[in-house]
Amino acid sequence: MSRAVITGVGVVSAFGVGAPAFFRALEEGRSAVGPIRSFDASAFPVRVAGEAPIETIRANWLANQAVELAGERNDLSRLFEGWERDGMLRDRKIGLGVLAALEAWAGAGLGATSADALSIIAVGLEAGFLDDLAAIYKSDNPARFDWQAERSAPLPRVRLRSPVNLPAECVHRALGLAGPLVVEVSACAAGALVIARAASLIERGAADVILAGATDSMVNPMAMGAFWKLGAPSPRPAPDACRPFDRRRDGLAIGEGSAMFVIEREERARARGARPLARVIGWGSTQDAHRATAPRPDGERARDAIAKAIRRAQIHPSQIEYINAHGTGTPLNDPAEVKAIRGALGEAAERVPVSSIKGAVGHLMAASGAIEIAACLLPLERGVIPGTAHHKERDPECDIDIVGESPRRSDVRVALSSSFGFGGQNAAVILERCG
Amino acid sequence: MQIRPARPIPVTAVGCASALGFSWKGFCRGINKREIQLVEPTELRGSSPRVLAAEVPPIPAEFDAGDARQHKLMSRAARLAAVAARQALRDAGISAPRDGVGFFLGVGASGGAMSDLLAVLGASMEGDGVSLAKLGDKGLSASNPVGTFHLLNNFTLCHSAIIEGVTGPNGAFFSRGGGTVFALMEALNAIDEGECDRALAGGADSALHPVTWAELVREGYLEPEQTRLGEGAAILALAKEAAEPIAFIEGCSLHSVSGSLADADKRAPHLSALSRLMAAEVGASSNVDLIALAPWGGPAREALRSFATDVCPEAKLIDTTAALGDSLAASPALAWAAAIDALAEGIAERALVLSAGIDGQVGSVILSSPTGAPLGGRS
Numbered sequence: 071m072s073r074a075v076i077t078g079v080g081v082v083s084a085f086g087v088g089a090p091a092f093f094r095a096l097e098e099g100r101s102a103v104g105p106i107r108s109f110d111a112s113a114f115p116v117r118v119a120g121e122a123p124i125e126t127i128r129a130n131w132l133a134n135q136a137v138e139l140a141g142e143r144n145d146l147s148r149l150f151e152g153w154e155r156d157g158m159l160r161d162r163k164i165g166l167g168v169l170a171a172l173e174a175w176a177g178a179g180l181g182a183t184s185a186d187a188l189s190i191i192a193v194g195l196e197a198g199f200l201d202d203l204a205a206i207y208k209s210d211n212p213a214r215f216d217w218q219a220e221r222s223a224p225l226p227r228v229r230l231r232s233p234v235n236l237p238a239e240c241v242h243r244a245l246g247l248a249g250p251l252v253v254e255v256s257a258c259a260a261g262a263l264v265i266a267r268a269a270s271l272i273e274r275g276a277a278d279v280i281l282a283g284a285t286d287s288m289v290n291p292m293a294m295g296a297f298w299k300l301g302a303p304s305p306r307p308a309p310d311a312c313r314p315f316d317r318r319r320d321g322l323a324i325g326e327g328s329a330m331f332v333i334e335r336e337e338r339a340r341a342r343g344a345r346p347l348a349r350v351i352g353w354g355s356t357q358d359a360h361r362a363t364a365p366r367p368d369g370e371r372a373r374d375a376i377a378k379a380i381r382r383a384q385i386h387p388s389q390i391e392y393i394n395a396h397g398t399g400t401p402l403n404d405p406a407e408v409k410a411i412r413g414a415l416g417e418a419a420e421r422v423p424v425s426s427i428k429g430a431v432g433h434l435m436a437a438s439g440a441i442e443i444a445a446c447l448l449p450l451e452r453g454v455i456p457g458t459a460h461h462k463e464r465d466p467e468c469d470i471d472i473v474g475e476s477p478r479r480s481d482v483r484v485a486l487s488s489s490f491g492f493g494g495q496n497a498a499v500i501l502e503r504c505g
Numbered sequence: 506m507q508i509r510p511a512r513p514i515p516v517t518a519v520g521c522a523s524a525l526g527f528s529w530k531g532f533c534r535g536i537n538k539r540e541i542q543l544v545e546p547t548e549l550r551g552s553s554p555r556v557l558a559a560e561v562p563p564i565p566a567e568f569d570a571g572d573a574r575q576h577k578l579m580s581r582a583a584r585l586a587a588v589a590a591r592q593a594l595r596d597a598g599i600s601a602p603r604d605g606v607g608f609f610l611g612v613g614a615s616g617g618a619m620s621d622l623l624a625v626l627g628a629s630m631e632g633d634g635v636s637l638a639k640l641g642d643k644g645l646s647a648s649n650p651v652g653t654f655h656l657l658n659n660f661t662l663c664h665s666a667i668i669e670g671v672t673g674p675n676g677a678f679f680s681r682g683g684g685t686v687f688a689l690m691e692a693l694n695a696i697d698e699g700e701c702d703r704a705l706a707g708g709a710d711s712a713l714h715p716v717t718w719a720e721l722v723r724e725g726y727l728e729p730e731q732t733r734l735g736e737g738a739a740i741l742a743l744a745k746e747a748a749e750p751i752a753f754i755e756g757c758s759l760h761s762v763s764g765s766l767a768d769a770d771k772r773a774p775h776l777s778a779l780s781r782l783m784a785a786e787v788g789a790s791s792n793v794d795l796i797a798l799a800p801w802g803g804p805a806r807e808a809l810r811s812f813a814t815d816v817c818p819e820a821k822l823i824d825t826t827a828a829l830g831d832s833l834a835a836s837p838a839l840a841w842a843a844a845i846d847a848l849a850e851g852i853a854e855r856a857l858v859l860s861a862g863i864d865g866q867v868g869s870v871i872l873s874s875p876t877g878a879p880l881g882g883r884s
Binding site for chain 1: 506507508551552553575578603608612614615619622623625626627629630633634635637638639640641642644645648649650652653654656657658659660662663664666667669670671672673674675676677678679680681683684687691694698700715716719720722723724759760761864866
């Protein structure tokens with residue numbers, strides 16, 4: 071059987087553009103959740119987020135960043151200008167995803183020879199553009215919109231909402247890929263599931279190289295409002311809004327960003343001289359099938375996903391030396407997740423260090439699983455376990471070894487990342503250090 | 506990319522909701538005879554009056570899934586998926602508890618109610634534009650607290666999983682064609698790799714939503730006089746072993762035609778060549794006596810038809826989207842259902858289903874009758 075390895079990684083987060091900025095900030099134990107800058111949120115109940123440090127994504131900024139990450143490419147400037155003209159860059163996850171993908175592809179040392187690669191990209195909800203809707207809203211006849219006006223309206227081409235698959239298509243176009251493109255929409259489990267699918271297809275021999283990752287941004291008025299109505303975000307508009315596994319936790323902080331990976335057959339990677347960053351050795355997925363509005367409080371299906379990943383990896387639970395938890399900081403998620411970890415790892419759960427990076431970068435929704443798998447590369451590659459930003463008070467309901475705010479030095483060979491989606495989808499992925 | 510399981514995977518049941526009603530039996534005949542009555546869809550009356558489409562009729566109580574409280578949380582596509590999933594599980598004899606049953610679904614765009622959107626906008630307008638100050642206060646207060654459940658794309662799958670207690674490996678894939686084929690590939694892979702012994706796979710979507718409609722028009726995909734839109738859901742129940750399968754899936758593949766299908770004329774020649782490659786990949790260059798097509802729009806239809814008549818001139822042809830309308834994520838799965846009906850009716854022994862969505866993703870699936878001698882072979 072051929073193993074799947076990660077040979078390229080790209081990250082855009084609240085810490086900035088590029089994986090080095092992300093790893094450096096985690097290593098230093100920083101947090102980047104703060105006041106929203108990309109729109110005036112002063113009247114909103116949610117006013118903080120883990121926002122990428124760019125107020126408005128424009129073509130020239132994107133082109134400059136792309137040069138930094140992947141070298142000079144004239145065609146990209148023209149491409150990005152077209153996207154700006156067509157209104158596409160208003161969907162923030164497009165720009166964030168493209169940059170992460172360019173970094174991953176360049177980091178893996180891949181070029182046009184792998185242009186037929188399969189891409190599996192996770193994205194979140196469509197970005198809705200309220201101003202476009204307002205333009206066709208007929209206040210004198212609130213029963214309907216003026217659709218005729220919508221049809222005859224000039225540019226931008228992308229109006230009302232950004233199609234779900236558009237961010238993934240943009241990644242494809244920017245990389246010049248021509249292979250099949252799969253768009254996963256499994257909510258907050260999606261970013262982990264795409265890595266699992268990629269590894270499975272590579273082990274099976276159905277693909278040699280896959281671009282897999284996720285991009286998402288809910289940092290816009292409509293999405294922030296929708297999540298507020300669900301009661302998920304913390305009611306405190308403070309930088310420590312998200313306090314995973316803390317006794318005082320009261321909700322999540324919304325984040326945005328992207329993490330992309332090049333995943334390929336280990337033999338292929340080594341034959342072309344690429345350095346594998348980690349091996350993807352296990353994965354599992356389950357469905358809570360519980361309620362639309364809440365996770366299973368007993369964590370049993372999440373436990374099953376972790377247990378399946380361990381079985382697939384053919385390891386003993388005690389071999390897991392770090393868990394990057396879903397750890398949303400909501401009252402319901404964290405204790406259920408602790409039960410899941412205990413259930414799957416048994417006695418080994420007492421010793422394994424667990425942390426969540428959501429206090430530091432926010433909840434990246436569809437991209438959360440992907441960026442958290444990227445975070446697992448830090449202990450595997452540099453021996454540093456990320457801390458849990460804003461975790462100060464131990465909760466008796468979460469009485470496992472939660473790594474506090476400060477990162478911890480540890481020699482980690484095997485790391486597990488778990489992700490649980492709104493709607494009940496659960497995923498777990500296990501990485502192993504290469505070499 | 507292709508998936509060919511070690512052994513053909515048995516199909517044990519099909520669940521279906523389409524403009525033809527709520528059964529897959531007689532589906533092929535209904536499509537061929539064009540027994541579909543086009544109607545002015547309820548959702549589009551306000552935005553696109555006089556447009557005719559293939560709308561699923563009101564759901565009879567005996568086919569419905571979920572209770573009134575759950576229905577409030579469900580989009581149109583989620584309702585249709587739930588109908589199809591219930592039927593597939595029941596007919597496959599997969600009774601509760603359904604622990605470990607896999608579920609992979611091609612799903613569409615958000616299906617929020619326009620009335621919810623109007624309520625938010627109405628409370629947030631200041632002059633000709635939206636005031637963020639008003640949106641953050643009155644707009645949010647006016648919004649439907651459960652509206653998010655209509656919006657989240659994965660809930661087209663999750664509502665069915667919750668209602669039916671399906672807890673195995675899963676995935677929701679956005680689909681304008683290709684994602685639904687990938688859902689089937691993932692189900693085949695999950696069974697073949699031993700991740701689950703039974704799985705549901707299919708697609709559910711409604712193209713009859715005002716914003717989806719406007720989006721398709723603006724993207725250049727929709728010529729209302731040429732393209733018939735529809736809605737529906739089809740879900741196959743698959744098993745590692747089955748005593749009485751209704752069909753086998755030998756394999757499937759997914760490819761991409763570069764460029765936009767808005768340039769469908771440019772793509773058509775590539776489509777024909779690609780179909781040939783894909784048919785060869787799934788072992789269907791010969792021995793196929795039925796080809797079911799699910800193309801989006803005229804150029805793709807011509808390309809797939811041309812392939813069919815060149816390579817398998819003797820094969821019978823059914824065109825599911827021409828009859829049922831294009832229902833985006835549901836289209837490939839409805840074509841699989843039609844092919845399975847043809848196999849069950851003895852109309853054919855081995856069927857190739859080709860789908861070409863507006864996303865440029867082209868899928869092929871090869872199905873065979875349980876009475877025939879399916880070909881195997883693992884890739």
